[in-house]
Amino acid sequence: MGMIETSPGAGTARPHPMRDRPVIDAVALGKRYGETGREQGAGLALDHVALAVDQREFVAISGPSGSGKSTLLNLLGCLDRPTAGRYRLDGLDVTRLPDDALSDIRNRKIGFVFQQANLLPRASVVENVELPLIYRGVPPRERRRAAEAKLELVGLSDRRTHRPNQLSGGEQQRAAIARALVQEPKVILADEPTAALDEYNSNAVMALLGTLNRRGRTIVMVTHDTDLALRFVSRMVTLFNGRLRSDRSLNSRGQRSNPGPSGQGPPRISISG
Numbered sequence: 001m002g003m004i005e006t007s008p009g010a011g012t013a014r015p016h017p018m019r020d021r022p023v024i025d026a027v028a029l030g031k032r033y034g035e036t037g038r039e040q041g042a043g044l045a046l047d048h049v050a051l052a053v054d055q056r057e058f059v060a061i062s063g064p065s066g067s068g069k070s071t072l073l074n075l076l077g078c079l080d081r082p083t084a085g086r087y088r089l090d091g092l093d094v095t096r097l098p099d100d101a102l103s104d105i106r107n108r109k110i111g112f113v114f115q116q117a118n119l120l121p122r123a124s125v126v127e128n129v130e131l132p133l134i135y136r137g138v139p140p141r142e143r144r145r146a147a148e149a150k151l152e153l154v155g156l157s158d159r160r161t162h163r164p165n166q167l168s169g170g171e172q173q174r175a176a177i178a179r180a181l182v183q184e185p186k187v188i189l190a191d192e193p194t195a196a197l198d199e200y201n202s203n204a205v206m207a208l209l210g211t212l213n214r215r216g217r218t219i220v221m222v223t224h225d226t227d228l229a230l231r232f233v234s235r236m237v238t239l240f241n242g243r244l245r246s247d248r249s250l251n252s253r254g255q256r257s258n259p260g261p262s263g264q265g266p267p268r269i270s271i272s273g
């Protein structure tokens, strides 16, 4: 860890007079993979990226392939450590935490959604959603109740005893979102959650994330589909060559076509609770 460079007193990346403490506060974040790059500069996947995310924000990260989006998301999710800079998650500096402490923080604070739902094929949908709570030793009745509440939230109550292969791709992703929510994480991190879905299911998954955000969830999502994302997110960050290229707040979410509970919008998902 001796190679981590920090900037003492650098403060938060994006000061805002009205903000509470940001959930995500990354300063001058850098990531260099390996040291055996063929060319000069090879392996510098992330370079001086500053990102502060407040509670209740819905941030999309876009940029060309190889620009560092997944690298950034993995750092924010404590799946990996930066080689430069500092990262504070929910007020705790996690930059130099040892592996076990880092995975403990990750399990408590982060809900992940990836391109593939990665549900266990031999377990039912509700058992899949319960899984994170099993690892945490939550008693059976309590974790079943928590899992069923999240399935209701994502509109999958009637599928809870199905096997994953009996669900559509979009339904599988909604189950994965329920699984990500079951531990009440501080933030949902999603890496191209709609990339493997057709247009209808992509819309449904984005509409669900938008609804969760309006209900107070903090979400950071990597996506290639900026047109779709712009209808739902409150902020768009773009990366280029490992650097932050732009960071735009979309306070009115003017381009979204789903203005609220009573509005017309993309495929509706029954949401309750």
Ligand SMILES: Nc1ncnc2c1ncn2[C@@H]1O[C@H](COP(=O)(O)OP(=O)(O)OP(=O)(O)O)[C@@H](O)[C@H]1O
Residues within 6 Å of the ligand: 033, 034, 043, 044, 045, 063, 064, 065, 066, 067, 068, 069, 070, 071, 072
């Ligand atoms: N584990 C790794 N080891 C070495 N290099 C890596 C590793 N992961 C990513 N890279 C490199 O870091 C750079 C950024 O990769 P990253 O996966 O973050 O890009 P991305 O923006 O998510 O791309 P995509 O849109 O294709 O998913 C790329 O040059 C990639 O080759």
Ligand SMILES: [Mg+2]
Residues within 6 Å of the ligand: 069, 070, 071
């Ligand atoms: Mg990626």
